[in-house]
Amino acid sequence: MRKMFTLAALLASLDSSYSISHASDWNMPVGVSQVSRDVYGLHMIIFWICVVIGLIVFGVMFYSLYRYRRSKGAKAVQFHEHTTIEIVWTAIPFLILIAMAIPATATLKDMYDASESDYDVMITGHQWRWQYDYMGEDVTFFSNMSTPREQIAGTEEKGEHYLLEVDQPLVLPVDRKIRLLTTSADVIHSWWVPDLAVKKDAIPGFVNESWTRIEEPGIYRGQCAELCGKDHGFMPVVVHAMEQEQFDAWLAERKQEAAAEAGGVDREWALEELVERGEKVYATICASCHQAEGQGMPPTFPALAGNQTLMDDLDRHIDVVVNGVSGSAMAAFSGTLSPVDIAALITFERNAWGNDTGDAVQPADIQALVSP
Amino acid sequence: MAPKSPPKATLEHSQSASGSAAAHHVEERHYRSGPLRWLLTTNHKEIGSLYLIFSLSMFMIGGAMALIIRLELFQPGLQMVQPEFFNQMTTMHGLIMVFGAVMPGFVGLANWMIPLQVGAPDMALPRLNNFSFWLLPIAFTLLLSTLLMPGGGPNFGWTFYAPLSTTYAPPSTTFFIFALHMAGISSILGAINIIATILNLRAPGMRLMDMTLFVWTWLITAFLLIAVMPVLAGVITMMLLDINFGTSFFNAAGGGDPVLFQHLFWFFGHPEVYIMILPAFGIVSVIIPTFARKRLFGYASMVYATASIAILSFLVWAHHMFAVGLPLVAELFFMYTTMLIAVPTGVKVFNWITTLFRGEITFETPMLFALAFVVLFTIGGFSGLMLAIAPADFQYHDTYFVVAHFHYVLVPGAVFSIMAAVYYWLPKWTGHYPDERLGRWHFWLSVIGVNLLFFPMHFAGLAGMPRRIPDYALQFADFNMASSIGGFLFGFSQLLFIWVIVKCVRGGVKAPASAWEGATDLEWTVPSPAPLHTFETPPDLRGFKFH
Numbered sequence: 066m067r068k069m070f071t072l073a074a075l076l077a078s079l080d081s082s083y084s085i086s087h088a089s090d091w092n093m094p095v096g097v098s099q100v101s102r103d104v105y106g107l108h109m110i111i112f113w114i115c116v117v118i119g120l121i122v123f124g125v126m127f128y129s130l131y132r133y134r135r136s137k138g139a140k141a142v143q144f145h146e147h148t149t150i151e152i153v154w155t156a157i158p159f160l161i162l163i164a165m166a167i168p169a170t171a172t173l174k175d176m177y178d179a180s181e182s183d184y185d186v187m188i189t190g191h192q193w194r195w196q197y198d199y200m201g202e203d204v205t206f207f208s209n210m211s212t213p214r215e216q217i218a219g220t221e222e223k224g225e226h227y228l229l230e231v232d233q234p235l236v237l238p239v240d241r242k243i244r245l246l247t248t249s250a251d252v253i254h255s256w257w258v259p260d261l262a263v264k265k266d267a268i269p270g271f272v273n274e275s276w277t278r279i280e281e282p283g284i285y286r287g288q289c290a291e292l293c294g295k296d297h298g299f300m301p302v303v304v305h306a307m308e309q310e311q312f313d314a315w316l317a318e319r320k321q322e323a324a325a326e327a328g329g330v331d332r333e334w335a336l337e338e339l340v341e342r343g344e345k346v347y348a349t350i351c352a353s354c355h356q357a358e359g360q361g362m363p364p365t366f367p368a369l370a371g372n373q374t375l376m377d378d379l380d381r382h383i384d385v386v387v388n389g390v391s392g393s394a395m396a397a398f399s400g401t402l403s404p405v406d407i408a409a410l411i412t413f414e415r416n417a418w419g420n421d422t423g424d425a426v427q428p429a430d431i432q433a434l435v436s437p
Numbered sequence: 438m439a440p441k442s443p444p445k446a447t448l449e450h451s452q453s454a455s456g457s458a459a460a461h462h463v464e465e466r467h468y469r470s471g472p473l474r475w476l477l478t479t480n481h482k483e484i485g486s487l488y489l490i491f492s493l494s495m496f497m498i499g500g501a502m503a504l505i506i507r508l509e510l511f512q513p514g515l516q517m518v519q520p521e522f523f524n525q526m527t528t529m530h531g532l533i534m535v536f537g538a539v540m541p542g543f544v545g546l547a548n549w550m551i552p553l554q555v556g557a558p559d560m561a562l563p564r565l566n567n568f569s570f571w572l573l574p575i576a577f578t579l580l581l582s583t584l585l586m587p588g589g590g591p592n593f594g595w596t597f598y599a600p601l602s603t604t605y606a607p608p609s610t611t612f613f614i615f616a617l618h619m620a621g622i623s624s625i626l627g628a629i630n631i632i633a634t635i636l637n638l639r640a641p642g643m644r645l646m647d648m649t650l651f652v653w654t655w656l657i658t659a660f661l662l663i664a665v666m667p668v669l670a671g672v673i674t675m676m677l678l679d680i681n682f683g684t685s686f687f688n689a690a691g692g693g694d695p696v697l698f699q700h701l702f703w704f705f706g707h708p709e710v711y712i713m714i715l716p717a718f719g720i721v722s723v724i725i726p727t728f729a730r731k732r733l734f735g736y737a738s739m740v741y742a743t744a745s746i747a748i749l750s751f752l753v754w755a756h757h758m759f760a761v762g763l764p765l766v767a768e769l770f771f772m773y774t775t776m777l778i779a780v781p782t783g784v785k786v787f788n789w790i791t792t793l794f795r796g797e798i799t800f801e802t803p804m805l806f807a808l809a810f811v812v813l814f815t816i817g818g819f820s821g822l823m824l825a826i827a828p829a830d831f832q833y834h835d836t837y838f839v840v841a842h843f844h845y846v847l848v849p850g851a852v853f854s855i856m857a858a859v860y861y862w863l864p865k866w867t868g869h870y871p872d873e874r875l876g877r878w879h880f881w882l883s884v885i886g887v888n889l890l891f892f893p894m895h896f897a898g899l900a901g902m903p904r905r906i907p908d909y910a911l912q913f914a915d916f917n918m919a920s921s922i923g924g925f926l927f928g929f930s931q932l933l934f935i936w937v938i939v940k941c942v943r944g945g946v947k948a949p950a951s952a953w954e955g956a957t958d959l960e961w962t963v964p965s966p967a968p969l970h971t972f973e974t975p976p977d978l979r980g981f982k983f984h
Contacts, residue, residue: 090912091896091900093900094901103828104828107828107829111822111826111829115819115823119815122786122787123815126790126793133793133795133796135798139797141729141730142796143731144795145733146735146736146738151735154787155783155784158783162777165776166772169827170769172828173768173827174765176828177768216514217515219514219515227513227910228513228908228910251605252598253598253600253601255760255835263831264835265760266760268689268762269600269689269690270689270693271689271695271762273761274762289903290760290836291598291760292601294524294592294593295520295524295592297524298905298909299520299908363588365608392683394605
């Protein structure tokens with residue numbers, strides 16, 4: 066097995082010596098963890114095995130096609146069935162496969178051992194954003210794609226990290242074992258960062274486990290890998306790996322922000338204040354389905370602008386946002402948005418696009434509803 | 438395999454017994470004319486033609502959808518379509534190509550050729566045959582009509598994973614389920630018919646191990662169909678209940694299990710992909726010996742390899758689910774069984790190549806397609822072997838590497854084999870040879886187009902491009918542009934294919950009964966074009982030495 070990896074490393078170095086550009090433009094990235102390097106090694110071994118078999122098989126084939134053409138006067142020699150040859154060409158592939166299965170099994174076992182982690186992060190997939198929860202640290206936030214829609218539409222020049230940039234990346238310390246717990250709030254997503262060789266489906270009702278230990282500080286980009294609806298192509302994953310001290314400072318800062326946020330629940334909010342905040346929440350969370358002008362995409366995503374059923378019934382409106390609509394694509398937001406954000410959002414929706422109800426929903430009321 | 442030189446006496450016997458030309462004439466006068474004739478026909482050749490025409494039409498419609506996809510992916514950014522419509526196109530493209538183009542294509546070939554290759558007068562159950570065909574146009578009209586319904590058509594991928602395809606699906610999903618049920622019933626009935634024909638209507642003296650490999654592979658495929666289509670029917674019925682009757686089979690919030698959907702789907706889905714390749718193995722195993730003028734190297738080992746692949750196909754389904762979080766033991770089990778498939782598949786490839794070795798090879802169009810099949814299918818097999826390695830699959834899974842893999846086995850694999858079969862049997866069907874020069878153009882344009890289309894996808898996938906996305910990061914731009922150019926080249930080359938077929942039906946160089954010099958199977962003993970009724974009295978092959 067050790068030999069296999071040495072061989073892989075040798076072949077890998079061969080590969081990088083003649084590749085035209087940076088390896089990951091053409092090939093699987095080597096990545097920044099021991100697991101990702103092992104996976105790359107397996108990939109290169111099996112690749113070269115295929116190349117060698119291919120050269121032999123196609124070599125014989127094209128030789129035959131060239132040598133035994135009728136136009137060159139070839140005459141068919143009738144022979145068939147040769148037990149020895151048939152046993153040999155069944156046994157040799159079998160032996161190659163066994164040799165291949167041994168290192169693959171070792172790597173897989175390693176990938177499945179998520180025990181003794183230093184940090185646990187719960188990753189929740191939402192249509193179409195990721196939520197990261199640093200378990201036991203009281204820090205949780207959403208990570209939305211930050212590429213402007215203008216760049217996608219082509220009215221603005223595309224940036225360097227087009228479609229692979231987010232407002233808030235997942236921040237992790239290097240050289241620590243991070244256990245990643247993936248789940249979903251709606252449909253199945255898949256959390257994937259090629260440089261970490263981690264891809265795990267985020268499935269509603271399940272919590273999947275994987276882990277990584279990043280060895281180099283840096284920014285690593287990936288994407289949702291499982292078709293999850295309309296904006297599946299627009300929910301990138303960005304991991305920012307940093308040294309422990311920086312990470313600690315970052316975590317402390319996030320905790321302070323969270324504490325400050327919690328304080329906002331108790332006070333009385335003005336209508337304008339709520340609308341202003343709600344507009345931002347709407348743009349990041351709701352606009353992908355209900356659209357920027359609240360026109361929706363009927364019949365799947367109903368319009369909010371001029372939606373009399375909701376505007377005439379404040380309690381129903383709150384209920385829909387807090388608890389979702391069972392059996393539809395409308396998720397319950399009580400677990401994912403703060404009471405302040407929910408109050409602001411509902412207030413915004415009731416005062417935008419001609420919905421002039423003048424209602425101001427107070428965060429304290431939502432708080433009372435969510436955790437009575 | 439089948440007779441090296443047709444048993445003369447038998448042939449005359451069958452010809453005279455099937456009636457003189459006059460008798461034929463009298464009989465055929467009873468046929469209706471016009472569309473009703475095609476609606477009511479129970480003749481295996483006419484139904485075979487209907488299947489093939491249907492398959493070709495679906496191939497063009499599914500292909501047009503692929504071109505919309507490639508047009509959008511030509512450049513980064515959204516230019517042509519919006520993501521909702523893009524998802525409908527990827528879904529419909531997959532469904533139509535799998536259930537509308539490839540499967541009916543093979544069933545059409547089976548209808549035409551199985552009775553001719555086993556010396557049967559028709560399929561065993563002719564009326565059932567008519568019904569199983571006519572379900573298809575109805576099913577696919579319904580499926581296509583969902584694109585015009587409010588909320589659009591299916592947009593959850595051809596694998597329709599729940600809950601995206603249930604709770605979060607457009608309202609038209611119920612129609613999609615109904616369409617798929619009909620296509621499934623059609624497949625089951627077709628498979629029953631094929632098994633009944635092969636097991637009951639073989640000419641006297643033809644044992645199972647005397648059959649052509651095309652018949653053999655179809656016999657095995659038909660058993661696969663009967664085994665797995667009901668599983669598909671079950672899983673879509675569970676979806677139907679989840680959507681319309683408040684059950685929670687796949688809804689976690691109601692205590693259901695979204696992963697159960699994937700297990701059921703792939704228990705159908707993996708044998709399904711072999712349903713789309715085993716008949717291709719059969720076709721290539723018939724064509725290569727013909728143009729190498731040499732017996733297939735290992736007839737028996739080909740049969741056993743096909744059967745092994747079919748059995749293994751039931752034991753590998755979860756390799757499509759390596760990333761869903763299976764337990765380690767399950768992951769290892771499915772990795773090992775999947776790797777094992779390489780062994781019988783290798784046996785097949787080695788057999789084809791050994792058949793070429795020391796042959797007397799000519800390169801007519803059917804042979805060109807069959808040879809391209811061997812090379813390009815093998816490339817798809819290699820990437821399949823790579824995908825079997827579970828730790829590496831975490832990187833490959835749901836990327837363009839997978840898209841490249843299954844298109845290599847399906848397009849220059851299954852589709853090329855169907856094209857090879859069409860070129861090979863057109864003389865039997867029409868009485869004319871297809872235009873060799875146009876055929877070569879069609880071949881070379883297709884082979885260049887298909888590689889330009891699918892080869893760069895390997896690189897895009899390895900570099901990190903997920904599948905089923907309408908827009909992509911800038912580092913994938915070059916690969917996608919190349920793929921799109923290849924896609925258009927391949928797509929438009931198929932117009933040439935249609936032209937070759939139309940031209941061949943209308944006229945061309947007359948083909949004799951035995952149209953290819955090296956061809957030895959039973960279908961080449963009947964005149965070209967094959968009369969409406971053949972082998973009304975079975976040819977007597979008792980005592981005939983097949984091998």
